[in-house]
Amino acid sequence: MARTLGLIGSGMIGGTLARLAVNAGWDVVLSNSRGPETLADLVAELGEHARAATPAEAARAGDIVVATVPLFALEKLPVAELAGKTVIDTLNYYPERDGSLPVLDNDELTSSELVQRHLSGARVVKAFNSIGAKQLGSLARPAGAPDRSGLPIAGDDPEAKREVTELLDALGYDAVDVAPLAESWRSGPNTPLYCFPYFGEIPAGLSGEDMMRWIFETPGAPVPAERVRELAASAVRGPAGASLSG
Template sequence: MTNVGIIGAGHIGQALARTFIAHGYTVTIANSRGPETLAELVAELGPSATAATAAEAGAAGDFVVVTVPLRSYRDIPVEPLAGKIVIDTNNYYFERDGHIAELDDGTETVSGLLQAHLPESKVAKGFNHIAARDIQTTGSPAGTENRRALATASDHEDAAALVTSIYDQFGFDTVNLGPLSESWRVERDRPAYVVRQNRQELEANLAKAPRTV
């Protein structure tokens, strides 16, 4: 059985934990306040969930989801995630995170920053442009007309393939943007951000995205 390490237990982290468990995965979930603060959540999630520290969640996961405020990305443990695929759901909100010059001027991407922080991991963008409440409720079987689509990007083909597989399990088509350097197309304030769109609509929105906003 595949175990997913989830670092971050906010709305997206909790929604992903529930959805992974519904699809037969086990989950080891962490937050910044300590595993004892997750007792109520883990009780709700049931026997397929375990609370842990961030380092423990990273070590336990066959792959890892990082879903923390961007300002905290440097707190993600490096060594436990080495050699693993890391799915990055993060977004840049300067009002919360403070201004980050290389994101403001378009010379870096959110997931690119995490990849630089985790040089031995394989980072892929995923689940950053869908509302938490929609993860469990807007998917549909493969082949469904007008099926919702989500984007991914990675410098590693196997990481993008993993996100594509998970999207399909959860009920979404995938548009692969290519390398992380293109992941800005699905970041905040672009046309593809947090709207329901099928594959063709997503491709069109990604194509017309401005580099800086």
């Protein structure tokens, strides 16, 4: 019997995860803030193993649920429906978009601990926050492939991390457990592990606009699991959050 991945947020990362999950034999239930009808094209592309729903319905339906919304929309996640669920948190903190959050700016909590505090009845695991959508789709490889990449995960609940590890394996990645939620910053913005390793070698002389275009188009370069561990271990905690343009 196929398992179901619930998606709260169906933008670039959510849509890519939905495609990978359907290709891996999972059913997907997609949702966004604009209503199920706005997902008709994506559902048609994905076929019979996908359907659109409200965020609450996607939360109830998912064996695992991915929350892939901006951090400023955290309070809109359906708390009751996510209770008891393993929830994958892809959220990163960008103050210019999310507004300044003193609890993060002062390092009282990580963004994932903030998500866990809001979803007090769920089991939160940080994942898919350190890779671009294009690279997430193009770097997936079957188990045992010599060019398979690792992706970092962080969490406090061993069973939830086991479930997420199995999901990543099905989607084409080795899960690398880098930290508890209190150290989930190790894969966040401004760290050596955040996005750039998966881009590969960046062409010289690109303007800012050309750089962004290249990032959205390049298939990227594999990052083996051991390299993920090394990069996570080398991270030094700096100011929380990052600029969307830098």
